[in-house]
Amino acid sequence: MRDVRRDRDFLDDDAILEYLNNFGSALVAAYPGARGETGADFYFFAVRDPMLNAFALPGGFIAVHSALVIAAQNESELASVLSHEIGHVTQRHIARMIGQQKQDALMPLAALILAALASKAGPDAAVGVFMGGQGLAIQRQLNFSRDAEREADRVGFQIMDAAGFDTSGMVAFFQRMQSATKVYSDLTPPWLMSHPLSSERITDIRARIREAPFRQRVDGLEFHLVRARARVLQDESAQGRIDAAAAFEAQLKLQSRQQQAAGHYGLALLALRKAELATAGERLAKARATMKPTTGAVFSTGQSTSDGAAMFASLSLDIKLAPGQPATLGSQTLKEAEQAYQQFPLSRGIARQYAQAMIASGMLEQAVAFLREEVRLYREEPKLYDLLAKTYAAQGKQTLQHIALAESYVLSGAVPAAVDQLGIARKASDASFYDLALIDARERELSERVREEKKEKKEK
Incomplete structure (x- = not known):
């Protein structure tokens, strides 16, 4: 894996x-x-x-x-x-x-x-x-x-x-x-x-x-939105984007409101990937307006699985957090991200977007506190450590930045690179006695893992 x-x-x-x-x-x-x-x-x-x-x-x-x-x-x-x-x-x-x-x-x-x-x-x-x-x-x-x-x-x-x-x-x-x-x-x-x-x-x-008894199941909108995302991300070449846009335009002509909403959503994602932020926002608004939200049933009921609200909220945040947006959007984006996180607390993507919104708004201490709690709860997410490293870098905390990067590399399987990051952290001017003790212990552990992996490869 x-x-x-x-x-x-x-x-x-x-x-x-x-x-x-x-x-x-x-x-x-x-x-x-x-x-x-x-x-x-x-x-x-x-x-x-x-x-x-x-x-x-x-x-x-x-x-x-x-x-x-x-x-x-x-x-x-x-x-x-x-x-x-x-x-x-x-x-x-x-x-x-x-x-x-x-x-x-x-x-x-x-x-x-x-x-x-x-x-x-x-x-x-x-x-x-x-x-x-x-x-x-x-x-x-x-x-x-x-x-x-x-x-x-x-x-x-x-x-x-x-x-x-x-x-x-x-x-x-x-x-x-x-x-x-x-x-x-x-x-x-x-x-x-x-x-x-x-x-x-x-x-x-x-x-x-x-x-077996006949059973008809109503699909949720989220299924169609995921298919739209997969279509955009499958082939990001120029021709791939043209083909995806044509498929989405064809969906808009169908009678199904779910298909129409997914078509607008796909075109919004395409526009975002091309940095056409205004168009992306307009398309997303059309996708939301196409289908009224429904309250929901969950997967196990056999009924509609999702009204797509979480995916709409996530794409909206992606658009607002994209490079090129005016700084005046910062407070509005932060408020929207906080509301989305409260509404969808189990969404890992939205949780990270909330952290990104705090970082973009200059709320670095709050972002660190939030990310450290997230890391405590979800220890296997390298993206959390990446965001934590980014926040520490913005604060000028070099030692903590490289320690966080080391943990991200460990989770990604790049243990030698993690050891290198710990070496950089040790040499940072702001390393405290506690930081050095932590670095030494972690470095010994990872160095032993590297030796074991090399030994296993040699034996094979």
């Missing part, structure tokens, strides 16, 4: 990550046995990739490609893919295969992850990485049998049904994935390619659907 997070195509977008994790967590919570015998903590994320694909990694890490999010026509279709992947983790398919091999099994697994990421360059590139070097070992260890795939289908179907989704979405979307990847055989590892499904397995799912 450290390698994945460092990859340029890891979609480190707060709104998309929050949606996927809320959505995926609701699926897990609806099915009592979803966490399996290990009680796995799931983490859902997106990868920028034009291929229809999803894959699972050991430990409950589940990824979806941006193209898959865009291709899903409703939340039931998206749930079908995530539920299938949860099924693989629940049944410990990956762990079972790795457990049968030698301890160096993670080496070919790493090659498989690289192949999955390489698939964005095209299927030939992915197959090339897959077949090269560790290809045979990867196939032996992670090439799931048909029985394992059917088992994931069965568990995924049960998860969907328990969570209140329309189970027919599984057939609809899996057929779309099969059509998009028919050049691959059923022997292709499911994380590398796009879960090719045999007609036999689709027929089995249809049989299960006939035995």
